[in-house]
Amino acid sequence: MKYNLVAILAICSGTLLAAKPDHTFLPDPILNDTTQKTPKNWHHLDPEKDQYPGISTERAYKELLKNKPSKSVVVAVIDSGIDIDHEDLKDVVWINEDEIAGNGVDDDKNGYIDDVHGWNFIGGKNGNVEFDTYELTREYARLSKKYQNLSDSEKAKDKEYEYFQKIEKEYTSTVERMRNQFNGFKGYFENYSLSKKLMEAYIMTEKLDVASLKSVDSPDERVMAAKQLMLYALENGLDDKQFEEGFDYFNTALDYGYNLDFNPRDIIGDNYEDLSQRVYGNNDVKGDFAFHGTHVAGIIAAKRNNGLGMEGVANDVKIMVVRAVPNGDERDKDVANAIIYAVDNGAKVINMSFGKSFSPNKELVDKAVKYAEKKGVLLVHAAGNSSKDVDVKDNFPNRTYSNNGVKANNWLEVGAVSWEGAENIVAKFSNYGKKSVDIFAPGVDIFSTAPDQDYQNASGTSMAAPVTSGVAALLLSYFPHLSTTQVKDIIIKSSINYKNLKVYKPGSEELVKFGDLSINGSVINVYEAVKMAQRIKAPKKKL
Structure with missing residues (x-):
C-alpha cells in the first residue's frame, strides 16, 4: 500500500499535516520514485x-x-497476512510438521485446526477481516456509551472520565481535520483533472512530461496556472493512480477507521470481551490484505541466490505466518494471542511491524511479552511513521510493563534511515526517542516481495524492523549457541555509530545530533555483527 499524499495535502491545506493515525498502514511519506x-x-x-x-x-x-x-x-511475522505461494517465499515458509494439511483435525493438539503455515486471528468461519476501526474510534465508542446517561457529578467521580475527555477531543478534532483534508483533496483533484485535459490539448499530446510543460508560454492565465499545477504534480510523482489511491485512503479512513458504527468482529465469531479466549480464527494466513506482510517477509527471508526478484537478509529461515493486523488498528487480544502462538510453535524471532497510540488492554499484551521473554524469544518492533518522539507520545505495543515500569529485555525498537545519508539519513517519517528507540535500520525505498508474484518498493519503519529481524535470524542461524539476549546485544554494540552526525529531526528542518534520536545513535550492520559474534565462543559441552 503506497500513497504519495503528502504532496497532495501540502496543496490541499497549505500544510504537511496529513491526518495520519498511528496504525500500521500509514500513507507512504516518500514523494518521489527514486528507484x-x-x-x-x-x-x-x-x-x-x-x-x-x-x-x-x-x-x-x-x-x-x-x-x-x-x-x-x-x-514469526505478525502482520496482515503473507502470500505463501510467492515464487521468492514459497521455499522459506514454515511448515508445521505435526499437522496434516486439510484433514480438519487438530493433529498436534495445540488448539488450532490445520495450522500448517501459521494462524489467522482475524478470520473465522464467515471469512476474514480486511478493514477495522482505529483504537481511538473503539475507545471513543466504548466510553461514549458508558457516559451517555451519567450526570455531571457521576462523571466527575469516575476515574476514566478524564481519559474519556482526552479521547473525545482527539477523535472529534481528527475526524474534522480528515474531512477537511478530504474536501481539499477532492478540490485539488478537480483542478488537476481540468489542468491535465487543458495541457494535453494545448501541447497536443496524450502524455505530459516536464520538458514539454516547461516550454509552454502563454498570455492566457488559465494556461499558465494549469502549467504550474501539472509541473508540481509531475515533479512530485503524482499521477492518476496516486489520486485513485488517495481516494482509497480517505474513504478507508472515514468509512471504516473512524466509523463509530463499523464492527467487523462478527466475522471472527469470538467472544471479544473474553480476553482469556485463545482459540479462534482460521488457517487462511494470506487473508484479503497481504501486501504489507508479504513485503515484510521478503525483506527478512526471500530466497537468496535463486535468480529471482530480490534477496532476503537471512538465508536459512522459515517464516511462520501469524495474521493479526487488519487495514486499521490491530486489537490487543489478537496481538497477545499472536505472540503466544508464535512462541509456543517454535519462533525464535518475532517481527512486529505495527503500532497505535492507544492500548486499552496493554496488560494482556505485556503478559504475552513476558512469556516470550521467559522463553528466550526476541521481539523486533517498528517504531512508527508519525515523525514523533515516542519518549513523550505513546506508541503501542512497547517494552515497558504497565504494572511496574520494568522494561522487557527481549525487545528491539527500530527506527528507519534513508539511502540519502548525511543530514538526510534519518527517514522523514520515522518516529524517534532518546530513551525508547534502540537502533535504526534501512526503511526507505526498500524493494521486496508483493502478492501475486510481484515486487515493489515500500517505505516505513515497517521495513526497518524486518531488516533487523533478518539480521537477528542470521546470527541465530550461523551461531546457534547464542542466546537471543546475546543477539540483541551484538546487534546494538556492533552497529555503526553516527551519534555526533547532525541530521534533520523527523518532521522538521531542525538539525540535531543523531545520538539524540535513539538510545544508541547508530545503524545496524550485519558485517560488524557477524565479526562480533565470531568472538563469542560456544560453551563447552559437559562430558
Whole structure:
C-alpha cells in the first residue's frame, strides 16, 4: 500500500499535516520514485565500500560466512497476512510438521485446526477481516456509551472520565481535520483533472512530461496556472493512480477507521470481551490484505541466490505466518494471542511491524511479552511513521510493563534511515526517542516481495524492523549457541555509530545530533555483527 499524499495535502491545506493515525498502514511519506537513482538492493550495501548506509549483507556473506554451516531459524511475522505461494517465499515458509494439511483435525493438539503455515486471528468461519476501526474510534465508542446517561457529578467521580475527555477531543478534532483534508483533496483533484485535459490539448499530446510543460508560454492565465499545477504534480510523482489511491485512503479512513458504527468482529465469531479466549480464527494466513506482510517477509527471508526478484537478509529461515493486523488498528487480544502462538510453535524471532497510540488492554499484551521473554524469544518492533518522539507520545505495543515500569529485555525498537545519508539519513517519517528507540535500520525505498508474484518498493519503519529481524535470524542461524539476549546485544554494540552526525529531526528542518534520536545513535550492520559474534565462543559441552 503506497500513497504519495503528502504532496497532495501540502496543496490541499497549505500544510504537511496529513491526518495520519498511528496504525500500521500509514500513507507512504516518500514523494518521489527514486528507484532510477537508487540501487534496488541499497539496504544490503556497505557504507564504506558502496557509499550507501546499508547493512553490509553481501559483504558479510562473501567475506565472513562463505561455506559456513547454518541452522534453520523460525521467524514469526505478525502482520496482515503473507502470500505463501510467492515464487521468492514459497521455499522459506514454515511448515508445521505435526499437522496434516486439510484433514480438519487438530493433529498436534495445540488448539488450532490445520495450522500448517501459521494462524489467522482475524478470520473465522464467515471469512476474514480486511478493514477495522482505529483504537481511538473503539475507545471513543466504548466510553461514549458508558457516559451517555451519567450526570455531571457521576462523571466527575469516575476515574476514566478524564481519559474519556482526552479521547473525545482527539477523535472529534481528527475526524474534522480528515474531512477537511478530504474536501481539499477532492478540490485539488478537480483542478488537476481540468489542468491535465487543458495541457494535453494545448501541447497536443496524450502524455505530459516536464520538458514539454516547461516550454509552454502563454498570455492566457488559465494556461499558465494549469502549467504550474501539472509541473508540481509531475515533479512530485503524482499521477492518476496516486489520486485513485488517495481516494482509497480517505474513504478507508472515514468509512471504516473512524466509523463509530463499523464492527467487523462478527466475522471472527469470538467472544471479544473474553480476553482469556485463545482459540479462534482460521488457517487462511494470506487473508484479503497481504501486501504489507508479504513485503515484510521478503525483506527478512526471500530466497537468496535463486535468480529471482530480490534477496532476503537471512538465508536459512522459515517464516511462520501469524495474521493479526487488519487495514486499521490491530486489537490487543489478537496481538497477545499472536505472540503466544508464535512462541509456543517454535519462533525464535518475532517481527512486529505495527503500532497505535492507544492500548486499552496493554496488560494482556505485556503478559504475552513476558512469556516470550521467559522463553528466550526476541521481539523486533517498528517504531512508527508519525515523525514523533515516542519518549513523550505513546506508541503501542512497547517494552515497558504497565504494572511496574520494568522494561522487557527481549525487545528491539527500530527506527528507519534513508539511502540519502548525511543530514538526510534519518527517514522523514520515522518516529524517534532518546530513551525508547534502540537502533535504526534501512526503511526507505526498500524493494521486496508483493502478492501475486510481484515486487515493489515500500517505505516505513515497517521495513526497518524486518531488516533487523533478518539480521537477528542470521546470527541465530550461523551461531546457534547464542542466546537471543546475546543477539540483541551484538546487534546494538556492533552497529555503526553516527551519534555526533547532525541530521534533520523527523518532521522538521531542525538539525540535531543523531545520538539524540535513539538510545544508541547508530545503524545496524550485519558485517560488524557477524565479526562480533565470531568472538563469542560456544560453551563447552559437559562430558
